Amino acid sequence: MIDVFTFEKNLKKAQIENCYLFCGIDEFIIKENIRKLVQKSIKTDFADFNYIKFDGSSLESFDPVINACETLPFMSDKKVVLVYRAAFIGDEQNGKSKLSYEFNSIQNYLKNVPEHCILILYYLFKNKRDKISKKIYGLDKYLCIVRTDKVKGYQLENKVQEFFDERVKNIKKVDLRIFCSLMNDNNLNMIENEVEKLCCYTYGRDIEREDIKKVFLKSSEEDIFDLVNAISNKKIKDALHILNELIYGGAKISYILSMIERQFNILLKIKLYLEYGSTKKEAMEKLNIKSEYGYSVMLSQSKKFTLNQLKRAVEMCLNTEEKLKSLSTDERIEMELLIINTTA
Template sequence: MIDITAFNRNLKNGHIENCYLFCGSDEFLIKENIRKLIKRVVKSDFIDLNYAKFDGSSLEDFDTVINACETLPFMSDKKVVLIYRASFMGEEKGCKSKLSGEFKKIHDYLKNIPEHCVLIFYYLFKSKRDKPGRRIYSLDKDICVVRADKIKGYQLENKVQEFFQLRGKNIKKIDLRVFCNLMEGNNLSAIENEVEKLCCYTYGRDIKRKDIQEMFLKNSEEDIFDVVNAISNKNLKDALHLLNELIYSGAKINYILVMIERQFSILFKIKLLLENGKQKTEIMKLLNIRSQYRYNIMVQQSKKFTLKQLKKSIQLCLNTEKDMKSFSLNEKTELELLLINTIA
């Protein structure tokens, strides 16, 4: 099994297999790389004659696919046959495809694909938590299985930069990195939608850091605010539920941790300033809190902790961050333990 990076390297070097199975949760990424493969294999002048595709979710007879594969290409060395959304490549349980029961027959055929044909399947995971099953691993011995995991780091930045360039938008490198850090974990289709929103929001001008913060940080801060609110109410069940919602929506673990620590720090400062006799207006100005409603809620939150408890919570956040950077730990588990310890 190879990843998208290895697939692109092989494609660039002209190393093309006769059969591929792309699998993953990011359909945009899968489709994009299949398009690259088809473009490399079949000339655009003869694409209509040498390219056949089938909907794997409604395909009733694999013989139709075999016939397409066996038919010789026209005025070309190769032809491509694509079966998209090949649900029968998943595990037997819950699979509604009529071809699920013919998996052995399909597997046997894949071992002897004609030289003139490039047969491509793609199997879409139901959620980002899914992994390749037994069937996919059994195919990996005989065909090229490409795991289309979400791209990140410089690869993600370069791809997102393309999205902005296609829309004629300029964004500084450092601001691009901030945007990508907030988006990491989402699929490319969702990220492109967010790029479109940001471009519409900044119509007629270049994108600034402030635009990204106003559009994307505000919602994330509200979610973190809710997590800390559940902690202040000693409601562990709600706190863990909200944490999981944040993670599954694509928020990065490190970002969540930093924002929780920041929220506890604000509560500590509010409580300290109140105990030192500072007034509401002065505190809001010192801590740059613009909303009176938010200030009032945070005051109520701060009253549910002692200064000692808030200091302990901040230290727990810092210790968790240090441990995650120093050791190979399950980051989600560490965050859950943090919430448990702050409530205890």
């Protein structure tokens, strides 16, 4: 089992296996690395013939995948077969997927993928609490497992620096660190959207620290404060209005959800810390809250919820995050339902 950075290093050295399993919660990271692998393996001129995709969540048999793997590539040394959102990989507990019953035969085929084919499967964790199962660990001897954990610390800063470099935009190291500290969920798709926003805001000049404060401390922190405040005061119309304003202003729904979830998590932790006897100073240090005013606002919000209500709100955020991964889901409606349910 390797991490995504080892995978990237191997790819640069052209050390490519013929069978991969990507797993993690951040689909952006998974898709980005699969894209790099495909680009490295097959020519774009013949991609339509040599890059075959299957939706793992709707596959009823693995036979079409095997047939695609066995078929020789067209005008190329390699072909790529992708099984995305391979839910049957994680059906350890309930075994609801038809393919979960065929897992032993699938596992046997993974040992014998032909040399002309690169078979890729990826499995998304249902939420942040999911861990790699024994079932997945058991595949490590048959294929290359790439674990796509959330990027943190210097690795996150280096990745975000790449986003700025791609846009030929200068940002100082210290300011880059401040920017990363405001990107709380480490969702690279969301972070790249925020990089784009900041680059547009500073068009024609270098990024300054004040730009980061103006764009993100107002648009993320204060707006989400207002949204959660409206929820805590049971003002559904106000909350829905703020949601629509955020969407109209260009904020991605995944970003709004991650910020709401973060805010509820902070309120939950404040309530827990105080219940266990922490002082205000200790709670602020543990939560890395610098402003006493900001803490007082969040303390006031936390008092308007019971402990169970906050736990339920965090759980509903995680459930909504899972629903948003479905292509058939109306994202705005799911967010509106989340707001209505958290005010109940």
